[in-house]
Amino acid sequence: MMDQTVGTTLRLKREEKGLTLEQVFQAIKIRPNYLQAIENDDFDQLPSRAQARGFIRLYANFLDLNPYPLLDQLAAAEAPVEPVAPVQPTESKPVLEEKAKEVVDDLLQKGRDSLKEGLNTSAQKLQGSLSKLSEKIPYRIVKKGEPLAFARPASSASAGPKTGQTAPPISTSYRTMCEAMGTELREKRESLGLSLADAERQIKIREVYLYSIEEGNLDELPSTVQGRGMLSNYASFLGLDSEAFLSRFAEALQQKRLETLPPEKAGIPLPVTPQKEKLTGIRRLASPDLIFTGGLFLVFFVFIIWGSVQLLSINSQAANPTAIPISDLLLASGTPASSDMVTIEGATAIATEAGLSAFTPVDNLQETLLATSTSQIQVIVVAHHRAFMQVTVDGKSAFLNRVTPGSIYSFYGNTAIDLLTGDGSAIEVYYNQTSLGILGNASQVEEYRFGPTSYTNLSALNTATPAPSQLPTLTQQPTNTPTVTPETPMPSPTPTF
CATH class of the missing domain: 1.10.260.40 (lambda repressor-like DNA-binding domains)
Structure with missing residues (x-):
């Protein structure tokens, strides 16, 4: 058997039992190609030498063979053949054996020393880490x-074994x-x-x-x-x-x-982490988050109520009057109704000869009248509603536009101030701190010239252009028209036969 290889020995034993590689695979779960490689002694086809030894052992046990002689034979076949140094003719065999023994002893001693040193170093490192x-x-x-x-x-270890029994320690x-x-x-x-x-x-x-x-x-x-x-x-x-x-x-x-x-x-319990006490009842409701959120909602609710009150108070106030369009003033005739007049805030009403309501601003007008000036002529115009106005101061145009209701216009000059308006009822004039009142009626053109000591109504000096008289025309008198009375036809006699 020693003359045969490992693969040949296994193959002959398998053939002796009449088994196929597939049957062996079903029994020991080793792939057929690996079994074939083992029987052909082609161990390079196996994954590794360690697995080859394990496969041979399992295969031999399945075939009822002792695996250890096969493994030793495999190891001997794998061991490299070291070249043997030529024996010196001068040395005897005992001398060679003694030298070989010394070399082997030195190698073993070096291996033991290195292994011991490695173990000591590893033990020290492990002891520190542990x-x-x-x-x-x-x-x-x-x-x-x-x-x-x-x-x-x-306690079972300390107690001795019972009679007739041998308990391991x-x-x-x-x-x-x-x-x-x-x-x-x-x-x-x-x-x-x-x-x-x-x-x-x-x-x-x-x-x-x-x-x-x-x-x-x-x-x-x-x-x-x-x-x-x-x-x-x-x-x-x-x-x-x-x-x-x-x-x-x-x-x-x-x-x-x-x-x-x-x-x-010994026997000290594990440290217990203290747990926070659970909040219950009022303490749970009085958390900082809940207080902050409730405060925000409360502020928001108060803001909504305040805004609603402000809106209601604004809506309850009287609506501000609007100015009358200039087209309505130009087309209007006669005396304007009191409802058409513009109310100036902070003013008091006074009666005029024309039956119109004049308004004198209290604050701004008094301040304007009392204002000091070095000019000889002072003309202050208070606008009650929109109208065209032209003002010339010392020969230079100072104002040429429509006045704004409720506004106060002041003009100062040394020679003359000319004022022209298209609606005498729209403006009220103060000349050198003397009230002249409303200049005229509605839609009446008024022109004034103010001097240092007196003023002149130029519109009153202008003579009205006489209207042309109509030429007489001939009016025909009606003539008598003869009346023709129609004749009544006489009935003709009807012949009788």
């Missing part, structure tokens, strides 16, 4: 010596929990026929760290975070539940913290 992390890991209320939930009670220490995880990982790896070197090539974790995990020396890992990642990757690679291992690792850290607590702090 001391910082242990202060941040929360803990629950645990009495001194009380085991975790997953472990058996410590039970411990819930941090070290025991780590060793339990490492033992399970090592057994799974050995069942797959893998070495630590094979696992290092596959998951890229140094062999020294994998060895520490299997030995339960989790404190020798670089840090707790890296230890979680290495443990999760290693368990997933071996086909185990990584989440379960992470939970066990967390419980182990919990137990370590409890073990490192001083005796006076």
Whole structure:
């Protein structure tokens, strides 16, 4: 059998049992192309050397063969052949063996020293990181010596085995929990026929760290975070539940913290965050947000009421009168009605000879009359309604427009002031602080010239143009018209036969 290759041995055994590759695939779930590659000794077609060893082991167990000789034969075939140095004729065989032994011992000693140094360095780093992390890991209320939930009670461990029974010692220490995880990982790896070197090539974790995990020396890992990642990757690679291992690792850290607590702090409960008392009744209604919102609504409501009151008061006031259009004044005849007159605010009415209502502004007019001036002539015009007015002061035009009702116009001159208006009832004149009243009737053209000592009504000096008399016309007298009386026809006698 040793003269045959691994693939030939497996193929002959399969043919001996009369099995096909498809039947083997249905039994051990290894793809037929991988089985064919193993039987042809073409291991390069397999995903990796570690999986090749596992496939050979499963295939050999299915065929009732011992897999370990096949694995050793495979390892021997894969081992590189080192060139052997030529033996010096002057040295004897015992001398060569002694030198080879010394070289091997030196290499082993160097390996042990480097491994020990790496483990010590990793242990120091892990110890520092773990001391910082242990202060941040929360803990629950645990009495001194009380085991975790997953472990058996410590009292059963302290009690001796019953008569006729051998109970294994039970411990819930941090070290025991780590060793339990490492033992399970090592057994799974050995069942797959893998070495630590094979696992290092596959998951890229140094062999020294994998060895520490299997030995339960989790404190020798670089840090707790890296230890979680290495443990999760290693368990997933071996086909185990990584989440379960992470939970066990967390419980182990919990137990370590409890073990490192001083005796006076054992069993101290977790700090309880004080909760705010719930507001009820009036305190809940009197919250700042509710007060602010209610204040805004109240201000808005008061503003609406105030605006409504202002609108009502404005509407209740009398409407301001409007000025009478100039066209109505020009077309009007006779004496205007009192309803057509414009009321000047702050004025009092006086009666005139023409029966018109004149209005004298109290404030502005008095101030204007009492105003001091160096001019010899002072003419103040008060407009009652719209009318055309032209004023010439000392030969220069001072005003040429329609007056505005309720306005006061003052003119000052030294030689003469001429005033011409198209409606004598529209304006009232004050000459040198003497009231002349309303100049005339409605639609009556009035022209005045005011001098330093007197004034002249030029419109009264103008003679009216006589209307042309009508020429006499001949009126015909009616003549007698003869009346013709129609004759009554006489009936003619009717002959009788």
